[in-house]
Amino acid sequence: xxxxxxxxxxxxxxERRPLWIMRxxxxxxxxxxxxxxxxxFEEMCADPSIACAVTMMPxxxxxxxxxxxxxxxxxxxxxxxxxxxxxxGPIIAKPITTAKEIRALRVPSKDEIAPEVAAAxxxxxxxxxxxxxxxxxxxAPFSLAAYLVEGRGKAGxxxxxxxxxxxxxxxxxxxxxxxxxxxxxxTAQHEAGCDAVQVFDSWGGLLSLRDWxxxxxxxxxxLLQELRGNGVPTIFFANDAPHLAASMAELPxxxxxxxxxxxxxxxxxxxxxxxxxxxxxxTKALQGNLDPAILLAGPEKTRAAAKxxxxxxxxxxxxxxxxxxxxxxAPLDSIAALIxxxxxxx
Amino acid sequence: xxxxxxxxxxxxxxERRPLWIMRxxxxxxxxxxxxxxxxxFEEMCADPSIACAVTMMPxxxxxxxxxxxxxxxxxxxxxxxxxxxxxxGPIIAKPITTAKEIRALRVPSKDEIAPEVAAAxxxxxxxxxxxxxxxxxxxAPFSLAAYLVEGRGKAGxxxxxxxxxxxxxxxxxxxxxxxxxxxxxxTAQHEAGCDAVQVFDSWGGLLSLRDWxxxxxxxxxxLLQELRGNGVPTIFFANDAPHLAASMAELPxxxxxxxxxxxxxxxxxxxxxxxxxxxxxxTKALQGNLDPAILLAGPEKTRAAAKxxxxxxxxxxxxxxxxxxxxxxAPLDSIAALIxxxxxxx
Numbered sequence: 001x002x003x004x005x006x007x008x009x010x011x012x013x014x015e016r017r018p019l020w021i022m023r024x025x026x027x028x029x030x031x032x033x034x035x036x037x038x039x040x041f042e043e044m045c046a047d048p049s050i051a052c053a054v055t056m057m058p059x060x061x062x063x064x065x066x067x068x069x070x071x072x073x074x075x076x077x078x079x080x081x082x083x084x085x086x087x088x089g090p091i092i093a094k095p096i097t098t099a100k101e102i103r104a105l106r107v108p109s110k111d112e113i114a115p116e117v118a119a120a121x122x123x124x125x126x127x128x129x130x131x132x133x134x135x136x137x138x139x140a141p142f143s144l145a146a147y148l149v150e151g152r153g154k155a156g157x158x159x160x161x162x163x164x165x166x167x168x169x170x171x172x173x174x175x176x177x178x179x180x181x182x183x184x185x186x187t188a189q190h191e192a193g194c195d196a197v198q199v200f201d202s203w204g205g206l207l208s209l210r211d212w213x214x215x216x217x218x219x220x221x222x223l224l225q226e227l228r229g230n231g232v233p234t235i236f237f238a239n240d241a242p243h244l245a246a247s248m249a250e251l252p253x254x255x256x257x258x259x260x261x262x263x264x265x266x267x268x269x270x271x272x273x274x275x276x277x278x279x280x281x282x283t284k285a286l287q288g289n290l291d292p293a294i295l296l297a298g299p300e301k302t303r304a305a306a307k308x309x310x311x312x313x314x315x316x317x318x319x320x321x322x323x324x325x326x327x328x329x330a331p332l333d334s335i336a337a338l339i340x341x342x343x344x345x346x
Numbered sequence: 347x348x349x350x351x352x353x354x355x356x357x358x359x360x361e362r363r364p365l366w367i368m369r370x371x372x373x374x375x376x377x378x379x380x381x382x383x384x385x386x387f388e389e390m391c392a393d394p395s396i397a398c399a400v401t402m403m404p405x406x407x408x409x410x411x412x413x414x415x416x417x418x419x420x421x422x423x424x425x426x427x428x429x430x431x432x433x434x435g436p437i438i439a440k441p442i443t444t445a446k447e448i449r450a451l452r453v454p455s456k457d458e459i460a461p462e463v464a465a466a467x468x469x470x471x472x473x474x475x476x477x478x479x480x481x482x483x484x485x486a487p488f489s490l491a492a493y494l495v496e497g498r499g500k501a502g503x504x505x506x507x508x509x510x511x512x513x514x515x516x517x518x519x520x521x522x523x524x525x526x527x528x529x530x531x532x533t534a535q536h537e538a539g540c541d542a543v544q545v546f547d548s549w550g551g552l553l554s555l556r557d558w559x560x561x562x563x564x565x566x567x568x569l570l571q572e573l574r575g576n577g578v579p580t581i582f583f584a585n586d587a588p589h590l591a592a593s594m595a596e597l598p599x600x601x602x603x604x605x606x607x608x609x610x611x612x613x614x615x616x617x618x619x620x621x622x623x624x625x626x627x628x629t630k631a632l633q634g635n636l637d638p639a640i641l642l643a644g645p646e647k648t649r650a651a652a653k654x655x656x657x658x659x660x661x662x663x664x665x666x667x668x669x670x671x672x673x674x675x676a677p678l679d680s681i682a683a684l685i686x687x688x689x690x691x692x
Binding site: 155156158159161162163164165166205206207208209210211240242243260261262263291292293294296297298301305324327329 | 501502504505507508509510511512551552553554555556557586588589606607608609637638639640642643644647651670673675
């Protein structure tokens with residue numbers, strides 16, 4: 001049996017729309033917070049059996065249609081020889097800033113890139129029901145580069161934008177290297193049991209459409225085409241990039257996930273119905289995009305907002321999700337209400 | 347003589363396009379950093395003669411066409427009885443979170459709202475050349491509310507978004523109160539000598555077009571119409587809101603300033619030429635929007651990027667600026683190169 005999420009991703013008619021929640025593994029779960037008293041975030045990511053346990057926590061508590069692997073976006077950077085620690089976000093020991101440093105980066109074979117992630121996935125997949133999908137993920141070139149160049153999370157990632165202004169050729173070489181890294185890393189995750197993978201672009205929206213199209217998009221296309229060639233189903237997620245959404249809808253991914261700022265029903269109307277695995281310019285599945293802040297308003301408001309959204313968003317080819325990661329302070333009864341609403345309505 | 351910026355704002359043909367730089371007063375200037383060794387940010391904002399001196403610092407060092415008053419977005423909140431301190435951003439002693447607290451807010455008369463700001467402006471205006479404009483500013487309802495409700499700067503301001511989900515009526519009352527506050531505050535600034543005022547919407551782009559149109563835009567319209575009725579020329583600035591730009595272009599402001607993510611030449615083409623003071627649905631001046639990160643790449647890259655942008659952006663009705671506040675680490679020779687390029691080319 002093909003997992004529900006995969007069927008929706010490929011445009012099949014489904015009995016209901018699948019639901020998963022970005023950042024569902026960890027964060028807002030008390031059992032995760034308890035585990036964090038014993039292990040650091042690094043330790044949990046590094047140990048496949050703990051990463052498996054954290055990935056499974058929301059699956060045991062809630063009826064969700066996909067498990068998303070517990071890992072960090074920065075993990076594959078180790079394979080490039082980049083050292084980092086967490087405090088609490090990733091902090092790079094030596095940020096990559098020169099052409100020489102960028103040209104010295106070597107992408108190893110797929111089995112050498114954060115192998116603990118694939119190891120965790122081999123443990124997770126057998127624990128899921130046949131109808132549940134296992135998702136892997138990696139960072140999009142711009143978003144992973146943002147950390148490598150800036151050295152840490154920083155609003156606007158000015159150093160990466162300055163690098164693009166200063167030397168677009170060197171910037172492009174960094175994008176290409178990370179696209180290769182993510183393609184190999186995600187292919188390994190698919191081989192380890194992931195039904196689909198999500199490419200996270202948290203920061204690409206920092207660029208204008210003009211700059212993004214010229215300097216970033218080609219590398220995303222290469223990454224997605226490589227994955228398509230390897231038979232890996234893909235969802236491309238972009239946060240805070242509504243000005244890029246129309247162009248992103250033409251990327252060679254199977255699905256496009258967008259943050260809550262975007263008009264997902266409007267995009268569906270302009271793309272047309274999703275009736276089958278897409279060609280490069282065809283329709284595709286859309287994922288999202290309830291404002292995660294709504295959950296803070298409690299279960300009744302969450303239920304009402306989810307119903308209202310479902311009423312506007314055609315079911316076929318829709319994967320329900322929040323428009324961004326669930327907030328640590330989201331009440332569990334709001335999550336339960338969301339899941340219940342989807343089970344009733346969709 | 348009418349200042350150059352005002353003539354451009356009103357769509358007159360000008361000898362060159364005016365230039366000012368968001369956050370030009372303070373931040374990247376060594377004379378400001380030196381002053382900060384003696385005074386705290388609060389002390390500088392509270393003392394009109396110091397605020398005047400800081401406002402004039404960039405005017406003395408560079409040939410700029412407008413001075414922007416040195417003040418903080420949060421200053422007028424004092425008049426609502428809201429207490430705050432800086433560390434380094436504003437921290438509200440008791441965040442406003444309940445309907446009762448929102449309904450208890452009273453907006454005093456215009457001369458009681460941060461009067462130290464108007465006092466500084468009365469000192470600044472006579473120091474400017476006749477062709478230089480003095481700009482005042484205030485926060486847009488959503489952006490000022492973001493601080494009042496969240497209590498401090500926090501990525502995404504989830505509490506304000508949750509308030510909108512929880513009780514749109516109460517949320518609307520808060521928006522209305524702040525719109526009244528900002529209208530009075532800006533009118534007082536105009537009376538103190540400001541040639542135009544800029545309304546800063548740093549966070550409105552956190553909402554979808556649908557939510558923004560229903561719950562925020564009407565209050566911005568009220569604010570801008572009130573100012574128009576009082577004869578105050580206005581520029582509305584929105585950061586990180588390209589999905590709202592088309593609707594913002596129809597706001598009753600004289601100018602629209604947008605961050606670097608936006609395609610300003612494209613917007614000019616779709617709005618048409620700015621040939622006179624605008625009616626509500628008419629054309630308007632556009633301000634912006636070079637990526638401030640470009641300055642980090644040095645004077646030659648800054649010069650090239652400014653030239654390239656000028657070549658694409660019609661001169662009439664254009665006020666040159668960065669797309670966001672100048673970064674503290676922006677090199678002074680990049681600023682000089684930008685100003686020189688504008689003087690030569692525009």
